[in-house]
Amino acid sequence: MTGKKIIKTDVVIIGGGGAGIAAGIEALDAGAKVIIIEKGAEPGGAAITSGGGCLIVGSPLQEKAGIHDTPDIAFNDWIKWGGASADEVWARYYIEHTLHDLYHWAEKNGVKWVDLKGQEGNSVVRWTRADDSGYGLMNKLIASYKAKGGNLMTSTALTGISREGDRVTGITAKSGADELEIAARTVVVATGGFNSNIDMVFEVRPELKTGRVMEGSGVGATGDGHKLLRELGGYFTHMDQIWFYVYSTPDYRDPRGRRGLAFRLVPGYIWVNQQGRRFHNESLSGGGTGGPAMLAQNPRHAWAIADRPMLANMTVADPYYQTGEKPKRDKIEELLENSPFIKKANTLAELADKIEVDQATFLNTVERYNDAIAKGLKNEPDFGKPLGASKAFDTAPYYAIQMFPLARKNFGGVKTDIRCRVLDKHFEPIKGLYAAGEVAGMAGGHINGQAGLEGTMLGPSIFSGRVAGGWAAEEAGHGQGFVGKANR
Ligand SMILES: Cc1cc2nc3c(=O)[nH]c(=O)nc-3n(C[C@H](O)[C@H](O)[C@H](O)COP(=O)(O)OP(=O)(O)OC[C@H]3O[C@@H](n4cnc5c(N)ncnc54)[C@H](O)[C@@H]3O)c2cc1C
Structure with missing residues (x-):
């Protein structure tokens, strides 16, 4: 017979991919006690298989290549490319923070940025790749999270998010035959997208059912977090905006x-x-x-x-x-x-x-x-x-x-405010509940709009992970929340 194991922490994070690991590092830096659970045998998610490219504005690599770029130029490109459904507030927030809070922050955590590549829709070259792509980037961040004392439980899958009254109070999970209950002051959902669950893709794009569409995100991107967030009243937006590859x-x-x-x-x-x-x-x-x-x-x-x-x-x-x-x-x-x-x-x-x-x-x-x-x-x-x-x-x-067609990236997801608090249908935060990364349409619900400049999935996922981790720690009684340094 197996009993239920009960663990207590300040912040529990679901998903050990780009957003989850970044959230973990941020919450640890704020002084919180953190647990990340990851359903895969290894952490990394889609992020570790990715091209490792992030849209970064005003970087030393651009400077070295003689490329003049500013947040204003990048913002104009972003809105032109993403169209009316791009989230302007989140786009501006991300772009202005890419230099200090993504480029330099990642470097502090061991990442090396190595080169740039031009991508469609960008008026200048700004897609910035980490050494050894997503594999190199994520291994450095995971190592940093562990070195800071973060607890990472692999082969452990979220089964439920607990709620008492109007507050989220932790989660339940399964690890092999064991059932776990993790009591936490705050919960960050960073379970990635749903493009490795073709049934969910067809639910939001029924017109595609007439032919073969392939699952193409990380193997863990099956929409588990979406289902639980929906049950808790999270508001989902722009779910039909999916990036397909050829x-x-x-x-x-x-x-x-x-x-x-x-x-x-x-x-x-x-x-x-x-x-x-x-x-x-x-x-x-x-x-x-x-x-x-x-x-x-x-x-x-x-x-x-x-x-x-x-x-x-x-x-x-x-x-x-x-x-x-x-x-x-x-x-x-x-x-x-x-x-x-x-x-x-x-x-x-x-x-x-x-x-x-x-x-x-x-x-x-x-x-x-x-x-x-x-x-x-x-x-x-x-x-x-x-x-x-x-x-x-x-x-x-x-x-x-x-x-x-390969379903690769979800541009829609659960709506959050600028602190990554999950919003309900009244656009009010659900207490204690945060979401970051692809489950939140990369950041905020729909940061890209209908099209992305590339590097605008991994980058915003990691950045929103940091934001979520900072504010989740603050709500749990640690640190000042995410502040960062804008490049203005
Ligand atoms: C091959 C490929 C190349 C890409 N290249 C780029 C690129 O160069 N630039 C770019 O901007 N974007 C790129 N992307 C997209 C980018 O990688 C993702 O948007 C980004 O990784 C999303 O981060 P995330 O943390 O939200 O999700 P993920 O990195 O997918 O992490 C989510 C994690 O949550 C875990 N999880 C899910 N459900 C549960 C559960 N029930 N319990 C516990 N854990 C769970 C998953 O196993 C996974 O590890 C690429 C994507 C792919 C697939």
């Missing part, structure tokens, strides 16, 4: 047939639809225009076409296929050979037949592209894709990797 193929090893594998570093590849035609500038591969372009195809899938040399450096963002940033070549070869969603042929004509597209149209598509390269054009004429990284399709075997 460059992913079904994980044939997933017995449920639901997970997608995102693959990268296939320079010069082209995407063709079932009509055998290209439909987008493949260099704009993110959720901004790439995702919508794929969703507009009929049928709603596409084929990534590559020849053998183009696949030499292919990476697959999944722990089975890489350790940190280091690809496991043998596993990637195994995928290319065994996946029923990947076709291989010795000629382009044979490939067209294997993927059942009209041979003449397909060959014409590839020929036009090869022709643009032969002419030495800077951009191909149909969609304006820069050809700098491209080569002609000329080396067998040729490959076609079938791609379906």
Whole structure:
């Protein structure tokens, strides 16, 4: 027989991903006693598998590269890109705090920022990557949390949030066969998004049920926190705003047939639809225009076409296929050979037949592209894709990797105020209850709006985690709440 174990703490945090670990560090720094519970065997969440890129404004790396950037320039880009549904208050708050309270703060916790990359919608380059991407970033933050004395309970899943009167008083959880009760002064929910629960995706986007959509967030991003927050009266907003990606193929090893594998570093590849035609500038591969372009195809899938040399450096963002940033070549070869969603042929004509597209149209598509390269054009004429990284399709075997829309990032979630207190339908805080990260639409409920400038998921998740941790500690009797230092 197993009994219920009762533990007491100041702040309990649900989820050991980007937001949860940042919340933990902040609450510990404020002097609170903290427990993080994480349902996975290892902490890190989607954040540890991520590209590790954050939108950061006015950074030393930008300065070094001679890039002039200010919070005003970034805010204008943000609102233009995200549209009317972007949360202006949270966007401004995040942007102004990225320099001191994300860049320098992360450095103090061991993180090294290494390079910058341009992303769609940004008028200057500001996507800032941590050393060894999300893997490096999160391992440093997790190590810092542990070094400060934080308690991290893995393989422990939230089952309920306790409430007495109008106050949240702790949680219940399950760890193996053991049931736990954690009594806490405040609770921070940082359980991530719901894009690894396709049923929840279809609930908010029923029109997508007609075709295959793949689960594409961290494996733990199944919407557990959403359900419990809803039961407590949390107000959810912009739930249908989901960022879809193109460059992913079904994980044939997933017995449920639901997970997608995102693959990268296939320079010069082209995407063709079932009509055998290209439909987008493949260099704009993110959720901004790439995702919508794929969703507009009929049928709603596409084929990534590559020849053998183009696949030499292919990476697959999944722990089975890489350790940190280091690809496991043998596993990637195994995928290319065994996946029923990947076709291989010795000629382009044979490939067209294997993927059942009209041979003449397909060959014409590839020929036009090869022709643009032969002419030495800077951009191909149909969609304006820069050809700098491209080569002609000329080396067998040729490959076609079938791609379906991948649900990756949730831009909507539970609404919070600027202290990350969860708001009810009257927009009043639920006492003792905080939410940060993707469960809160990355921060506040919908910080991005309908589109993100990239780096605007991980960055705001970590930042809102800090804000939530600071104020949760304050409500529990420790520290002054999150203050930070704005870059004005
Ligand atoms: C492959 C990939 C690449 C990405 N790259 C970038 C990028 O470069 N830049 C960017 O801005 N964004 C990126 N993102 C998005 C970004 O990683 C996420 O938005 C961010 O990690 C969200 O942080 P979070 O803490 O809210 O959620 P997560 O990091 O997912 O953490 C949530 C944690 O909660 C745990 N959890 C869930 N339910 C329970 C429960 N019931 N009990 C206990 N624990 C629970 C989960 O297991 C998980 O560990 C990427 C996402 C993916 C999937």
